Amino acid sequence: MPFRVAIIGAGVVGSAVARELSKYEGFEVHVLEKEADVGWGASKANTGILHAGYDDDPSKFPMRARLCRAGNELWRGLADELEVPVRWCGSLVLAFDENERRVLAELLSRGRSNGVPGLRVVGTDLVQKLESNASKEAVEALWAPTSGIISPYEATVALIENATENGAKLHLETLARRIVVKDRRVVGVETDRGFLEADAVVNASGIFGDLLSGTAGISGFRIRPRRGEYFVFDRDAEPKVGMTLFPAPRPETKGVVVTQTADGNLLVGPNAKDLGEKERESTETTKGGLEEVWREASRLVVGLPPRSAAIRTFAGLRPEPDRGDFIIEAYEDPSGLVNCVGTRSPGLTSAPAIAMEVAKLLAKGGFRFAIKGKWKSRRKAMTRFRDLPSSERDGLISKDPSYGRIVCTCETVTEAEIKEAIRRGARTLDSIKFRTRAGMGRCQGSFCLAKMMVLLSRETGTRIEDVSVKGKGSNVVLGRVRDGT
Numbered sequence: 001m002p003f004r005v006a007i008i009g010a011g012v013v014g015s016a017v018a019r020e021l022s023k024y025e026g027f028e029v030h031v032l033e034k035e036a037d038v039g040w041g042a043s044k045a046n047t048g049i050l051h052a053g054y055d056d057d058p059s060k061f062p063m064r065a066r067l068c069r070a071g072n073e074l075w076r077g078l079a080d081e082l083e084v085p086v087r088w089c090g091s092l093v094l095a096f097d098e099n100e101r102r103v104l105a106e107l108l109s110r111g112r113s114n115g116v117p118g119l120r121v122v123g124t125d126l127v128q129k130l131e132s133n134a135s136k137e138a139v140e141a142l143w144a145p146t147s148g149i150i151s152p153y154e155a156t157v158a159l160i161e162n163a164t165e166n167g168a169k170l171h172l173e174t175l176a177r178r179i180v181v182k183d184r185r186v187v188g189v190e191t192d193r194g195f196l197e198a199d200a201v202v203n204a205s206g207i208f209g210d211l212l213s214g215t216a217g218i219s220g221f222r223i224r225p226r227r228g229e230y231f232v233f234d235r236d237a238e239p240k241v242g243m244t245l246f247p248a249p250r251p252e253t254k255g256v257v258v259t260q261t262a263d264g265n266l267l268v269g270p271n272a273k274d275l276g277e278k279e280r281e282s283t284e285t286t287k288g289g290l291e292e293v294w295r296e297a298s299r300l301v302v303g304l305p306p307r308s309a310a311i312r313t314f315a316g317l318r319p320e321p322d323r324g325d326f327i328i329e330a331y332e333d334p335s336g337l338v339n340c341v342g343t344r345s346p347g348l349t350s351a352p353a354i355a356m357e358v359a360k361l362l363a364k365g366g367f368r369f370a371i372k373g374k375w376k377s378r379r380k381a382m383t384r385f386r387d388l389p390s391s392e393r394d395g396l397i398s399k400d401p402s403y404g405r406i407v408c409t410c411e412t413v414t415e416a417e418i419k420e421a422i423r424r425g426a427r428t429l430d431s432i433k434f435r436t437r438a439g440m441g442r443c444q445g446s447f448c449l450a451k452m453m454v455l456l457s458r459e460t461g462t463r464i465e466d467v468s469v470k471g472k473g474s475n476v477v478l479g480r481v482r483d484g485t
């Protein structure tokens with residue numbers, strides 16, 4: 001009998017755990033996700049930084065310090081194996097006065113003891129050479145050459161695609177209601193689609209982690225939302241920073257950063273606003289929050305583009321644990337439960353290392369790990385027509401004319417790519433958007449939304465009225481006007 005593991009939550013952490021466990025013989029891996037796609041919690045609304053690992057003090061946050069440094073290194077191989085867009089651009093923490101210079105010295109010494117390679121404090125000349133758009137007011141900077149930027153949603157999609165190719169089963173639109181325990185052992189998960197029997201449950205439910213853990217009798221920690229708001233600019237907005245620019249950090253946040261996404265957009269944010277325990281879905285942006293972001297960001301670079309040039313604002317919620325550190329632990333009572341929560345920043349960076357930690361915890365329960373003979377470590381990325389040279393574009397069009405039909409003109413996304421996204425499992429407009437970038441450009445979908453709806457309806461045999469932005473209750477049209485229905 002295979003050892004059945006139910007993972008609750010398909011964010012970057014749950015998806016990394018699914019991929020890790022799908023490597024081994026003897027596991028049957030099920031991933032339960034309440035949304036219509038993977039990665040729609042904190043994993044799609046963050047800065048995408050692969051932190052170098054100097055921020056976290058190991059005496060206060062040992063998990064964060066260790067797993068961030070390890071995760072940064074693991075992503076180097078993983079991004080390549082999974083063909084996820086990543087830029088190893090490095091970062092600068094800018095200091096503007098004596099106090100902040102002292103903070104840099106602390107970060108340097110902490111980073112070195114965390115084993116972060118290549119860290120240096122550099123003076124104004126080198127700061128300007130490394131990043132000519134950095135503020136001229138900065139007196140010094142901490143340079144972390146190993147810091148990177150990844151596409152966080154593509155990373156999550158890639159992890160889950162690779163996990164499912166290796167046998168994991170993904171159950172979308174499946175809400176876990178309760179982790180069921182019998183005789184001090186986990187026996188499964190009660191969901192809104194019935195009961196899933198399991199020998200072990202990995203709780204990777206992000207911001208809801210404490211509530212689900214409580215259903216299995218493990219309480220003693222709380223998770224609160226800490227909101228971060230952003231501006232995104234079009235790809236041709238200037239100035240473009242090549243590196244990620246940070247201010248000196250504060251205890252609650254690494255501060256508002258200015259960076260360039262893995263896809264080449266200028267990104268500015270996030271602030272850090274603590275919300276009440278009940279506001280676990282409050283991802284709206286606020287006037288005050290965005291003003292704060294703008295004020296802070298303006299200190300870091302010379303001449304940001306006008307605010308009005310932003311093509312979108314958005315907010316994400318950090319799952320902030322009251323204990324401070326990640327909570328990655330297994331229990332004697334109930335056995336079979338692995339909590340994998342409190343995954344605030346640097347959870348994206350740490351995800352592959354967290355996944356290995358979960359495997360170790362399961363191994364302690366006596367499970368023997370042997371890699372499958374047929375394990376496929378590589379995943380092929382979607383075709384990106386826009387990035388191809390004309391000779392390759394011509395070749396594709398002659399094989400499949402739907403590469404010659406552009407659906408999203410802002411991002412140059414073709415009909416063929418949208419069909420590929422649907423073949424890979426996209427069933428909503430947002431799923432197509434996050435896989436292909438259709439609708440992510442300057443017009444934010446105004447011109448391509450209708451075309452995407454028609455394609456989704458045609459390729460999946462769904463009525464156009466049933467096409468939705470992000471699953472149940474988010475349909476775009478209510479019905480047909482002309483046919484009288």
Ligand SMILES: Cc1cc2nc3c(=O)[nH]c(=O)nc-3n(C[C@H](O)[C@H](O)[C@H](O)COP(=O)(O)OP(=O)(O)OC[C@H]3O[C@@H](n4cnc5c(N)ncnc54)[C@H](O)[C@@H]3O)c2cc1C
Nearest residue numbers: 009011012013034041042043046049176206228347348349
């Ligand atoms: C503003 C902001 C900036 C950040 N910047 C960075 C950064 O630059 N670098 C970095 O390393 N980290 C960063 N982080 C942290 C990073 O985003 C998170 O650590 C990471 O995304 C957590 O992943 P997760 O899978 O644990 O949570 P999530 O992505 O939230 O995934 C949890 C999943 O569980 C699902 N779920 C919840 N309850 C249930 C249920 N009952 N049944 C079924 N499914 C359920 C949710 O729908 C969700 O998909 C940032 C976070 C924020 C908010």
